[in-house]
Amino acid sequence: MDKKLEAKRLLVYLAFAFGFTWIVFFAYILSGNIWAADGEISGMDQFVSLGMLCPTLAMLLARYVTKEGFAVTGKDSMLLGISFKDKKWLYFVIAMLLPWIYFELGNGLFLLFSPQAFDADYPATLGIADNERAILYMQPIAMIVSGTLTSFAAFGEEAGWRGYMMPKMINLWGVRKAVVIGGVIWGIWHWPLTYVGHNFGMEYFGYPYTGFVAMCIMCVFMGMILTYVTYKSGSIWPAVILHAINNASPSILQYFINRDKLTGWQADSVISFLIYFIPMMVIGIFIFSVERKQIVML
Amino acid sequence: MAGLLYKDFVGIKGKRIIWTLIGCTVLLIIVRLAFPGNVAAATETGDVRDSFVVMLTLLFIAFGFVLPSGWTAAICKNDEKYKTRQFTRVLPLDKNAYIASKYIFIGIAVYVLYSMETMWIIIFNSVAGDNASRELISAFSQFLPVFCGISLLLASIELPFFIMLGVKKGSVVKIALLEGGAFLAIVYLFFGNLKVFENFDINVFVSWCQEHMVVVTLYSILSPVLNLVVFLLSYRITCRVSKNREVEIDG
Numbered sequence: 001m002d003k004k005l006e007a008k009r010l011l012v013y014l015a016f017a018f019g020f021t022w023i024v025f026f027a028y029i030l031s032g033n034i035w036a037a038d039g040e041i042s043g044m045d046q047f048v049s050l051g052m053l054c055p056t057l058a059m060l061l062a063r064y065v066t067k068e069g070f071a072v073t074g075k076d077s078m079l080l081g082i083s084f085k086d087k088k089w090l091y092f093v094i095a096m097l098l099p100w101i102y103f104e105l106g107n108g109l110f111l112l113f114s115p116q117a118f119d120a121d122y123p124a125t126l127g128i129a130d131n132e133r134a135i136l137y138m139q140p141i142a143m144i145v146s147g148t149l150t151s152f153a154a155f156g157e158e159a160g161w162r163g164y165m166m167p168k169m170i171n172l173w174g175v176r177k178a179v180v181i182g183g184v185i186w187g188i189w190h191w192p193l194t195y196v197g198h199n200f201g202m203e204y205f206g207y208p209y210t211g212f213v214a215m216c217i218m219c220v221f222m223g224m225i226l227t228y229v230t231y232k233s234g235s236i237w238p239a240v241i242l243h244a245i246n247n248a249s250p251s252i253l254q255y256f257i258n259r260d261k262l263t264g265w266q267a268d269s270v271i272s273f274l275i276y277f278i279p280m281m282v283i284g285i286f287i288f289s290v291e292r293k294q295i296v297m298l
Numbered sequence: 299m300a301g302l303l304y305k306d307f308v309g310i311k312g313k314r315i316i317w318t319l320i321g322c323t324v325l326l327i328i329v330r331l332a333f334p335g336n337v338a339a340a341t342e343t344g345d346v347r348d349s350f351v352v353m354l355t356l357l358f359i360a361f362g363f364v365l366p367s368g369w370t371a372a373i374c375k376n377d378e379k380y381k382t383r384q385f386t387r388v389l390p391l392d393k394n395a396y397i398a399s400k401y402i403f404i405g406i407a408v409y410v411l412y413s414m415e416t417m418w419i420i421i422f423n424s425v426a427g428d429n430a431s432r433e434l435i436s437a438f439s440q441f442l443p444v445f446c447g448i449s450l451l452l453a454s455i456e457l458p459f460f461i462m463l464g465v466k467k468g469s470v471v472k473i474a475l476l477e478g479g480a481f482l483a484i485v486y487l488f489f490g491n492l493k494v495f496e497n498f499d500i501n502v503f504v505s506w507c508q509e510h511m512v513v514v515t516l517y518s519i520l521s522p523v524l525n526l527v528v529f530l531l532s533y534r535i536t537c538r539v540s541k542n543r544e545v546e547i548d549g
Contacts, residue, residue, distance in 0.1 A: 043420075043423035043424045043425065043426055043432070044424050044425065046420045046423060046424070047420055047421065047423070047424035047425075049420070050417065050420060050421075072300045073300060081299075081300065128511075132511050132512055134512045135511055135512055135515050138512075138515050138516060138519060139515070141519050142515055142518055142519050145518070145519050145522055145523065146443075146518065149412065149443060149522055150412075150413075150416055152409075152413030152416065152417070155413075
């Protein structure tokens with residue numbers, strides 16, 4: 001393997017990925033937009049989310065510019081193939097169920113820290129009548145189905161980050177360093193949107209810097225799980241599905257958490273975000289401590 | 299398998315289609331940014347049909363729904379022309395690989411088109427403002443999975459006929475089925491209860507959906523799953539019948 005060429009390809013990819021996406025993000029910011037300014041995600045917010053497609057565009061251009069080719073499966077490919085042989089179907093099931101598990105555990109953990117936030121009548125405040133409570137219990141499955149169907153935006157990211165950047169980084173630095181550096185880079189990529197309130201809003205302690213750090217931490221641990229399912233299945237699709245369902249944040253408990261009841265540090269969005277994601281981080285560390293060597297071998 | 303899929307991609311003139319889809323997306327972005335808001339709302343006519351952008355978006359989406367049905371015939375016709383199926387029999391491929399490739403190709407095509415349609419709706423909504431046309435398109439977007447499900451169901455019916463009987467005979471069966479449907483519709487027009495349509499109001503339907511959110515949620519979960527199950531069943535049946543036919547031919 002030519003490490004110099006691999007590094008060059010990685011740099012070309014990163015330049016395109018950051019260049020394209022940040023043009024979109026900065027155009028959004030400079031035209032005076034703020035994420036969910038009226039409390040709801042606007043049409044323009046959704047439109048700027050299409051920036052998620054830029055890593056795929058960057059991957060395709062990097063392959064074209066560096067003459068790497070566009071193999072669909074196999075070594076140095078775009079990892080687009082799907083195989084269910086050798087129990088690989090298991091990683092698709094994991095991808096579908098894992099976000100629900102860690103979000104539910106995360107919300108449970110959050111309620112342990114802030115029990116006063118539990119509000120059995122909160123669904124009514126959200127406009128869900130008592131006779132419609134069944135919706136709440138169906139919601140995670142609905143999120144899994146709709147997340148899987150509408151996974152093209154997550155595909156836009158994963159084809160670039162897990163399908164191109166991570167294999168290059170693992171070849172260059174080994175899996176441990178690659179996951180940390182790759183996660184931080186992925187987190188930094190989100191910064192312009194974090195600055196205008198995506199994920200945490202704009203009223204938290206240490207805005208925007210604590211938000212920037214929290215985003216990188218989340219991306220490192222999330223990256224561990226996504227890299228794991230990609231390598232074990234030999235395909236980016238489980239990562240795409242997991243990412244899409246993660247973005248839909250399936251959980252029943254979330255509909256019983258009334259954040260208006262919180263004060264002080266408990267109301268801080270960055271702190272609660274990190275608490276929500278503790279189970280996901282534990283899962284990420286567990287998977288990596290057990291399976292890291294296998295990923296190196298692949 | 300990748301080779302078989304690529305062959306089908308070439309068979310439907312895939313590159314041209316990709317550039318057309320990208321062109322549609324760029325055109326929609328330009329038109330949307332050139333005409334922000336809603337023309338009808340600006341002129342206070344209250345008639346959303348005035349909006350060129352609404353029509354353009356709906357036209358693209360309709361275009362997206364029609365395509366897969368054309369492709370099922372096109373990929374099978376192309377294989378007949380180049381005798382691809384006979385050729386794959388001498389290749390070291392799984393015996394169901396050929397049939398699987400057809401189903402996978404249409405599955406991918408429906409996924410890509412669904413993604414494009416979702417993207418077009420996002421582009422439409424970007425600078426639509428709060429007005430009737432945005433509500434219309436947003437309501438319409440709720441039915442996108444249903445329409446894509448129909449595309450998948452149609453393919454589930456068409457593909458077995460095209461694969462097992464050939465495009466010519468398969469088309470005859472397809473037309474016969476369509477004519478059967480049309481005949482039933484005509485029978486309903488003559489003898490059915492048409493009063494149901496007299497007071498049809500889309501707002502009543504929207505209100506019904508809002509009042510029966512449990513049913514709508516359940517439907518949104520079950521319909522894609524059921525569509526996929528039917529699609530898989532269709533594949534299994536085609537493989538089974540195809541295998542039996544080969545046994546008969548080989549004696």
